[in-house]
Amino acid sequence: MQFQLTSDFIKNVEQLVAKKDGNKLRELLHELHFADIAELLEELSSDEATYLIKILESELTSEALMELDDDVREKILSRLSPKEIAQELTEMDTDDAADIIAELDEDIQEEVINKLDDEERVADIIELLKYDEDTAGGLMAKELVQVKETWTVAGCVREMRRQAENVTRVHSIYVTDKEGKLKGRLSLKDLLTASEKSKISEVYIPKVDYVTVHTEGEEVARIMQKYDLEAIPVVDEDGLLVGRITIDDIVDFIKEEADKDYQMAAGISSDVEADDSVWELTRARLPWLILGLFGGLGSVYIMKGFDEAIANYPILFFFTPLIAAMAGNVGVQSSAIIVQGLANDNVKGSLVNRLVKEVGLALINGTALSALVMLFGFIVGQDLLVSIAIAVSMLSVIIVAALIGTFVPIILDRRGIDPAIATGPFITTSNDIFGIFLFFYLSKIILGF
Amino acid sequence: MQFQLTSDFIKNVEQLVAKKDGNKLRELLHELHFADIAELLEELSSDEATYLIKILESELTSEALMELDDDVREKILSRLSPKEIAQELTEMDTDDAADIIAELDEDIQEEVINKLDDEERVADIIELLKYDEDTAGGLMAKELVQVKETWTVAGCVREMRRQAENVTRVHSIYVTDKEGKLKGRLSLKDLLTASEKSKISEVYIPKVDYVTVHTEGEEVARIMQKYDLEAIPVVDEDGLLVGRITIDDIVDFIKEEADKDYQMAAGISSDVEADDSVWELTRARLPWLILGLFGGLGSVYIMKGFDEAIANYPILFFFTPLIAAMAGNVGVQSSAIIVQGLANDNVKGSLVNRLVKEVGLALINGTALSALVMLFGFIVGQDLLVSIAIAVSMLSVIIVAALIGTFVPIILDRRGIDPAIATGPFITTSNDIFGIFLFFYLSKIILGF
Numbered sequence: 043m044q045f046q047l048t049s050d051f052i053k054n055v056e057q058l059v060a061k062k063d064g065n066k067l068r069e070l071l072h073e074l075h076f077a078d079i080a081e082l083l084e085e086l087s088s089d090e091a092t093y094l095i096k097i098l099e100s101e102l103t104s105e106a107l108m109e110l111d112d113d114v115r116e117k118i119l120s121r122l123s124p125k126e127i128a129q130e131l132t133e134m135d136t137d138d139a140a141d142i143i144a145e146l147d148e149d150i151q152e153e154v155i156n157k158l159d160d161e162e163r164v165a166d167i168i169e170l171l172k173y174d175e176d177t178a179g180g181l182m183a184k185e186l187v188q189v190k191e192t193w194t195v196a197g198c199v200r201e202m203r204r205q206a207e208n209v210t211r212v213h214s215i216y217v218t219d220k221e222g223k224l225k226g227r228l229s230l231k232d233l234l235t236a237s238e239k240s241k242i243s244e245v246y247i248p249k250v251d252y253v254t255v256h257t258e259g260e261e262v263a264r265i266m267q268k269y270d271l272e273a274i275p276v277v278d279e280d281g282l283l284v285g286r287i288t289i290d291d292i293v294d295f296i297k298e299e300a301d302k303d304y305q306m307a308a309g310i311s312s313d314v315e316a317d318d319s320v321w322e323l324t325r326a327r328l329p330w331l332i333l334g335l336f337g338g339l340g341s342v343y344i345m346k347g348f349d350e351a352i353a354n355y356p357i358l359f360f361f362t363p364l365i366a367a368m369a370g371n372v373g374v375q376s377s378a379i380i381v382q383g384l385a386n387d388n389v390k391g392s393l394v395n396r397l398v399k400e401v402g403l404a405l406i407n408g409t410a411l412s413a414l415v416m417l418f419g420f421i422v423g424q425d426l427l428v429s430i431a432i433a434v435s436m437l438s439v440i441i442v443a444a445l446i447g448t449f450v451p452i453i454l455d456r457r458g459i460d461p462a463i464a465t466g467p468f469i470t471t472s473n474d475i476f477g478i479f480l481f482f483y484l485s486k487i488i489l490g491f
Numbered sequence: 492m493q494f495q496l497t498s499d500f501i502k503n504v505e506q507l508v509a510k511k512d513g514n515k516l517r518e519l520l521h522e523l524h525f526a527d528i529a530e531l532l533e534e535l536s537s538d539e540a541t542y543l544i545k546i547l548e549s550e551l552t553s554e555a556l557m558e559l560d561d562d563v564r565e566k567i568l569s570r571l572s573p574k575e576i577a578q579e580l581t582e583m584d585t586d587d588a589a590d591i592i593a594e595l596d597e598d599i600q601e602e603v604i605n606k607l608d609d610e611e612r613v614a615d616i617i618e619l620l621k622y623d624e625d626t627a628g629g630l631m632a633k634e635l636v637q638v639k640e641t642w643t644v645a646g647c648v649r650e651m652r653r654q655a656e657n658v659t660r661v662h663s664i665y666v667t668d669k670e671g672k673l674k675g676r677l678s679l680k681d682l683l684t685a686s687e688k689s690k691i692s693e694v695y696i697p698k699v700d701y702v703t704v705h706t707e708g709e710e711v712a713r714i715m716q717k718y719d720l721e722a723i724p725v726v727d728e729d730g731l732l733v734g735r736i737t738i739d740d741i742v743d744f745i746k747e748e749a750d751k752d753y754q755m756a757a758g759i760s761s762d763v764e765a766d767d768s769v770w771e772l773t774r775a776r777l778p779w780l781i782l783g784l785f786g787g788l789g790s791v792y793i794m795k796g797f798d799e800a801i802a803n804y805p806i807l808f809f810f811t812p813l814i815a816a817m818a819g820n821v822g823v824q825s826s827a828i829i830v831q832g833l834a835n836d837n838v839k840g841s842l843v844n845r846l847v848k849e850v851g852l853a854l855i856n857g858t859a860l861s862a863l864v865m866l867f868g869f870i871v872g873q874d875l876l877v878s879i880a881i882a883v884s885m886l887s888v889i890i891v892a893a894l895i896g897t898f899v900p901i902i903l904d905r906r907g908i909d910p911a912i913a914t915g916p917f918i919t920t921s922n923d924i925f926g927i928f929l930f931f932y933l934s935k936i937i938l939g940f
Contacts, residue, residue, distance in 0.1 A: 075718060077717045077718050077719075203684055230679055235652055267742055267743070267746065268526045269524060269526050270526075270739045272721060272738065272739070289721065289738055289739075289742065290719045290721070290738075292742075293716055293738065293741075293742060293745065294716070296742065296745060296746060296749075297716065297745060297749070300745075300746070300749035300750075300753070301749075301831060303753060304749070304752060304753050304756065304827060304831065305827060305828075305831070307753065307756055307757060307827075308756060308823045308824055308826075308827030308828075308914065309820050309823060309824050310824055310827060310828065314828065315828070315831070315832060315835070316828050316829060316831070316832030316838050316845075317832070317838075320848060320851050320852050320855065323828070323852055324852060324855050324856060327821075327824050327852075327856060328855075328856050328859060328860075330820065330824070331817065331820055331821065331824075331856055331860055332859075332860065332863065334813075334816045334817060334820045335813065335816075335817065335860050335863055335864070337813075337816060338810070338812055338813025338814075338816050338817065339813065339864075339867055341809070341812040341813060342806075342809040342810055342813065345808070345809040346809060349805060349809075352801060352805050352808075356798060356801050356808075357791075359794070359801075359805075359808040359809070359811075360790070360791040360794040360795060360798075360808070361787070361791060362808075362811055362812050363787055363790040363811050363812060363815040363923055363927060364783075364784065364786075364787020364788065364790060364791065365787075366812040366815055366816065367783045367784075367786060367787050367815065367819075367919065367920065367923060368780065368783060368784065368787065370816075370819070370919070371758050371779065371780055371783045371916055371919070372776075372780065374757045374758060374915070375757055375758050375759055375776050375779070375780075377757075378753060378754060378756075378757030378758075378759060379754075379757075379759065379763065379764070379765050379772070380765060382750060382753065382754070382764070382765070383764060383765030383766070386764070396765075399769060402769050403769050403772055403773060403776075406769065406773050406777075407773060407776060407777050407780055410777060410781075411777075411780055411781065411784050414781065414784055415784070415788075418788055465757070466823070467820055470816065470819070470820070471816065474812055474816060478812060
């Protein structure tokens with residue numbers, strides 16, 4: 043059933059593009075799903091892709107454009123005239139159209155908007171452009187099916203048929219009062235089974251979840267997931283129904299957020315993929331490595347400060363990678379749990395309780411690991427005091443690392459900074475430095491060098 | 492609009508439970524959304540929660556049960572009689588009912604199934620129990636609206652009303668032939684706008700995406716996301732329509748998968764949350780720390796093998812945390828990109844191309860970092876040959892770490908093992924050992940100690 047994009051197929055398309063054989067291309071591609079067209083476009087050069095966008099029907103290409111990676115789309119749009127862009131926009135839902143316009147250079151934005159003819163849509167799009175990308179206002183579309191509570195079911199079905207023309211998928215029918223204030227919703231099922239003469243006000247469900255235009259995207263995702271919603275209406279400050287957000291936009295949002303957090307934890311600072319250019323990948327990766335390098339150089343300095351131990355206790359220096367690994371791993375574990383907890387809104391209770399719990403957890407893990415280190419020392423015949431110094435200072439390092447890993451994200455979150463930046467290289471690097479210092483400092487006290 | 496679970500509210504509920512005041516509790520809670528009931532249940536003791544489940548209507552509690560954490564649900568179910576469990580199941584969709592039954596002990600499973608009365612449903616549930624949890628068969632529900640291509644639109648609307656009674660949300664109407672083979676779909680919109688007398692075979696859309704019962708959950712999620720589907724039909728080996736999967740189940744699946752990958756990368760081996768018990772958190776975290784500990788002890792041994800360098804080049808030992816950090820960070824970056832690429836299905840091209848690209852990337856990053864190390868050495872007046880030894884061996888370590896980070900997940904994936912286990916502690920630990928060995932080995936050659 044599924045279309046498979048083969049290299050033969052791509053080659054065939056490339057040859058037809060080279061021959062400028064529009065008819066054959068249209069014939070070859072018009073049965074494809076827009077998501078497959080998008081995959082194809084990503085495999086072509088920008089010029090080839092632009093040619094396809096120009097010759098294929100906008101109905102197909104407008105949706106494919108939305109599926110493309112931002113950078114691929116940017117290249118294609120820069121090769122299209124304002125009129126051609128406007129043509130694509132005409133086939134899009136208002137939210138997608140607004141997103142595209144927001145991506146254009148400012149001087150072209152106006153030209154494109156001027157080329158759009160449907161005035162109502164233009165007003166809708168301009169309204170959507172006002173909102174921040176990551177808020178409900180930025181995520182919503184203006185397309186929805188809206189009925190007034192004073193109508194009858196029969197009138198509602200008529201009106202719905204008319205409105206449904208513009209709405210790709212009907213999730214819910216929203217009921218408003220005369221002024222347009224959201225009152226409730228109506229399921230298609232209810233509409234099908236209600237008597238034709240009843241008033242909407244008698245059959246609608248007054249309980250309806252909604253968000254306001256300023257609700258954060260993450261909060262919208264949380265609500266829709268928690269309540270298993272497939273669409274949610276959006277109201278403005280006055281409670282007027284202004285749009286709706288559908289689950290497919292939220293699925294993409296959830297996926298993007300998860301990918302971003304994952305990459306952040308792995309020390310990759312911008313949204314890149316395995317197939318991006320070496321240059322893009324370097325830009326995303328090198329800054330974190332440089333951070334790690336500075337951390338490592340900091341450790342060099344710390345150890346230089348303890349170099350009197352080299353003569354009698356060289357073994358301590360052999361243990362530094364172990365200490366760094368423990369500090370890093372414990373810190374990443376603690377921060378990952380907190381970052382996820384913050385995202386899912388289940389970090390509850392007071393800071394003191396959390397502190398007690400983290401220290402308890404670190405004590406259990408640390409004691410188990412210290413016991414293993416003591417055992418190792420015993421087996422290889424290491425000096426007992428050295429083993430004790432290593433075990434005790436490792437235990438302390440683990441406790442401190444857990445506290446840093448727990449509280450740095452919480453503090454960042456309370457200051458309104460994305461706590462996800464505190465995972466990965468950030469936490470491992472700072473824990474490396476703290477950990478190594480603490481290790482040598484405590485060892486010095488215990489061993490007295 | 493949103494219900495907020497306050498500690499006062501919880502206290503109130505607890506007091507009413509203590510008094511066994513069922514009426515007041517029903518009154519207090521019957522307006523709540525099932526997702527809020529679930530949140531409340533998670534805050535109560537198992538006995539209190541079980542009491543609520545028993546006295547509230549199954550219509551409300553059955554859905555709340557599905558929202559609970561597995562361990563909370565397990566505790567509550569163990570306190571319910573087979574008959575009480577069966578009562579909850581009666582209100583659930585077949586997919587949820589099958590999931591619950593699968594969670595029960597085997598001896599109770601049968602008792603519960605015997606207490607269910609609707610024979611058709613029992614057959615459906617038993618069928619669903621056959622499938623692996625993470626396949627389309629395990630994810631699908633039997634509830635769907637199905638019409639035959641030979642019917643008229645009017646007959647279809649009648650039949651739909653009847654079937655819709657059992658289906659919470661109607662996404663699509665599936666069209667089958669007489670034998671029940673999936674032929675296509677029909678949107679509610681089409682049905683509303685088509686003439687009553689036309690045959691379904693004249694109005695249905697023959698192009699329909701579907702999956703088979705054995706399709707992996709990840710693949711289902713990929714297809715539904717790619718094609719923006721809100722529901723997808725599931726067919727068996729013979730093409731017979733057997734169920735459908737809705738997007739809300741897939742959203743949970745995507746979220747769970749993302750959380751799992753994230754935790755795996757952070758060295759947390761089972762699904763835990765910040766509020767889980769210290770014991771559960773220890774079980775999830777300690778194994779990875781022990782792995783890291785063994786890695787660290789391995790490094791101790793490697794360095795012992797190079798201890799002749801201590802006299803003349805103690806500085807090398809100060810650099811080991813830096814080398815370990817670089818090896819770890821580069822490895823995690825490479826593996827994270829590959830793991831994500833594999834999940835999103837965009838790791839294309841041959842292994843040789845990927846090898847060339849990764850080496851190129853590592854060369855660029857490594858050269859930049861080595862230059863910084865040389866600069867550092869120059870500034871602090873370090874012996875030039877020592878700086879060169881450190882820079883060159885660090886560059887080699889970075890290249891090797893990138894290769895390990897790239898190819899270990901690819902190899903695991905090709906062998907059918909989840910590549911996500913190769914991120915985090917696994918890759919940092921192995922890269923630490925390889926990196927430190929390579930560092931000292933190359934330094935020894937360059938410096939000749």
